[in-house]
Amino acid sequence: MRVAVVQYGVFHDRYAALKAGEPETYYAQAYSVNFIAELAEQCEFLGVIGVLGEEPGETAVSDRLRSACVPAINGAPDAPAIIALLEKWRPDRLILQAPDRVILRWALRNKVDTLPLLADSFEQKSLRRQIQSFLLGWLLNRPAFRAVGNHNVPSCLSLKRIGVDAKKIYPWDWPHELRPEKHPVKALPAGPAKLVYVGSLASSKGVGDCIEAARILREDGVELEMTLVGGGGFTEEATxxxxxxxxxxxxxxxxxxxxxxxxxxxxxxxxxxxxxxHIYPEGLPMTIYEALATRTPLALSDHPMFQLYFKDAPAARMAPERNPKALAAAIKTLITDEKAYAAASEATGALWDKVKCDLTWGMLIKAWLGEDNMNLDNIKNESLAERLESLG
Incomplete structure (x- = not known):
């Protein structure tokens, strides 16, 4: 079996860093890196292509495992460069973690069994983006793609809306090692409320709205400290x-x-x-899981990917997108009311349990490959169609 994986981030850099004892830089990083390294031992060849690598190149990680990186063009995968590597490597299986139509068409033409394994939503409002999304949906619905994975149910619903058959869509998740039962319910602190944002520093992630909300709250006499964690193109403007x-x-x-x-x-x-x-193509950010698992209530926008679980949820407060005043008001309802805050923190456990999916990223890959006595029939009850039927 010859397998290729197209992913974001450079595999060999993180593999070497983890081997050297460096800490993870994101949730489940060691899990995903170790899974690929172990899978390589069962393959004749396994090659990982990392998108967004600063310098293109190829590295031998082991006798059976190679890692390459290609640059992104305007934030999107350089499809011709990726295809050149795929044609060099000659895989018979492809795990594609980017919704790229050019690579999908290449896989169809070359009869390469492909698992699109995504963490994306497809809710764009512009006509051009809608057309692109529906073309993607038509392509993913081709019988050659036996399964299509996406991170959690809201993102999978967006795949269904662009025409992908719910029977072949599988909501997946990362393993849940961080759990709310391991953390105490919180109470409001005696001093300033500590507000945290974790993610890319981008205008479309609402980072500017966070800063504006801090200004509004401070002018309203609310004591707070705000920490923005992450890097990105909005850093200078945020400063x-x-x-x-x-x-x-x-x-x-x-x-x-x-x-x-x-x-x-x-x-x-x-x-x-x-x-x-809304224009940001959210899946379901891991920082949301991590907040709930640490018993930390949430303040969110009304992004389409957040509606299913968080609208009217006791552990969260929702505000319209691009509205710092409404965001500040939502935050204030929690951080100035001890009783409401304690109830929200208490409710994080039930909400975390509702949000998580039992099918992991690795389980879906193994079922698609037919490894460890698993196949797609074994997990069909985890398909989006089955989940929707169970919800009535």
Whole structure:
């Protein structure tokens, strides 16, 4: 069996870093890296192509495992460069973690059995993006693609809306090692409320809205400390906003943190924020799972991917997108009311249990490959169609 994997991020860099004892930089990083390394031992050949690599190149990780990286073009995979590597490697199986129509068509033409394994939503409002999404849906619905994975149910529903058959869609999740029962229910702190954002520093992730909300809350006399964790293109503008509003003693840019430090930050947080704009192609951010698992209530936008689980949820407060005033008001309802806050923290456990999926990323890959006495028939009760039927 010759397998190729197309993913975001450079495999050999993270493999070497984890081997050297460095901490994870995101949730389930060691799990996914170790899974690929172990899978390579069962293959004649396994090659991983990492998109967004700064320098293109190819590295031998072991006799059976190779890792290559290709640059992105305007944030999208460089499909011709990826296809050139695939034609060089000659895989008979492809795990594609990017919704790229050019690569999917190549796989069809070359009869390469392919598992699209995504963490994307397809809710774009522009006509051009809608056409692109429906073309993707038509392609994914071809019988050659026996299964299509996407991270959690809301993202899978977006696949269904662009025409993919619910019977072949599988909502997957990462293993749930971080769990709410391991953490105490929180109470409001005696001092300033600690508000945390974890994710890419991008305008469409609502980072500017967080800063604006901090200004509004402070002007309203609410004591708070806000920490923005992550890196990205909005960093300079975020710094400018903080300076303009005189918030240097209130809002802190923490930069990128190791995953264990992210969890420690959430453990000590009063509230976690996820105010993404609708145009941002959210799946279901892991920071939401991590907040719920650490008993930290949420303040979110009304992004389509958040509606299913978080609208009217006791553990969360929702505000319209791009509306810092509404975001500030939503935050204030929790951080100024001890009883409401304690109830929200208590409710995080039930909400976490509702949000998680039992089918893991690795289980779906094994079932699709037919490894470890597994196949897609074994997991058909985990398909989106079966989940929707169970919900009535």
């Amino acid at each position: 400018s906003l903080i300076d303009r509003y005189g918030l240097s003693d209130t809002v802190r840019l923490a930069g990128k943190l190791s995953h264990d430090k992210v969890i420690e930050t959430l453990k000590s947080a009063t509230l976690s924020m996820a105010p993404s704009w």
